[in-house]
Amino acid sequence: MARGKIQIKRIENPTNRQVTYSKRRSGLFKKAKELTVLCDATVSIIMFSSSNKLHEFLSPGVSMKEIYDRYQETTGIDIWLTQYQRMQEDLQKLNEINKGLQRQIRQRMGDCLEDLSFDQLSCLEQDMENAVQFIRQRKYKVIATQIDTKNKKDLPKEEPPYGLVDDGDYNHVLRYDKSSHVLALRLQPYPLPPNLHAGGAAGTGSGSCVTTYTLH
Incomplete structure (x- = not known):
């Protein structure tokens, strides 16, 4: 049964259009390859689909630049x-x-x-x-940032509730009370001095004697 002729016009259905493009492109490239082999021809084909996708065919042993150069030389047109x-x-x-x-x-x-007018x-x-x-505004901002950073670095660290000062013999202890008064405690070494009043010792008669001073 003879195949009916189709009308040559744009295919409206996108799927059918893409299928037809793919089939006919393959057939065209096949014919170009046959021309190259059978007739020793140099063939170059460049195609862009409706989605702007590039497809090309080039005879083996020749570059696209050589094709362009031969085209210019033959036609006399500088592309x-x-x-x-x-x-x-x-x-x-x-x-x-x-x-x-x-x-x-x-x-x-x-x-x-010299060439500028008064308005210019x-x-x-x-x-x-x-x-x-x-x-100037940028400079002031940088200076302010540097000052703020320096002030944060220079802020005194929060004092611990108890600070210990070690002189090697554990004879001195410093304590900070809640009213920011400094109480200095001196632990007297053994033996206890004979002239020490009984009320000066914090505890029994044996051990260390503690004397408290309040510093403002």
Whole structure:
């Protein structure tokens, strides 16, 4: 049964369109390969799908650049000329921007002011004043941050409820009471002095004698 002809128009169904594209692309690449082998032809195919996906075929033993060079040589059309001219234009614009920026830097250093009008000088002065104000605010912020950090480092550490001072013989003990008074306790070594009153000892007659002093 003969196969009916299909109407050549855009396939509206996306799924059918993708399936048809895939099948016909494979058939086209197959024909290109056959031409390369049977006819010793150099074939290059570049395809972009509707989703902008690239598919290409290139005869073995040749690069894409060689294909382009042979095309230019045969047709006399320089396909790189337009791109080269566009690159030259972009480079010229960048050079102009660079020159303008360098001129602005020199003007802010006090140079190249001869060609400026009064209005331009006024605008430059205003720009400089705004820049100085911004720099000053930034400097003050940095200074304030440094001062705050230093003050936090210099804050006295919280004193423990009891502080011990060791002189090697454990003869001195320092204690801090809740009213921030410093009480110095001296532990008298054995034996007890004969002239020590009985009320001076904290406990029995044997052991250490404790004398308390209040320091304000």
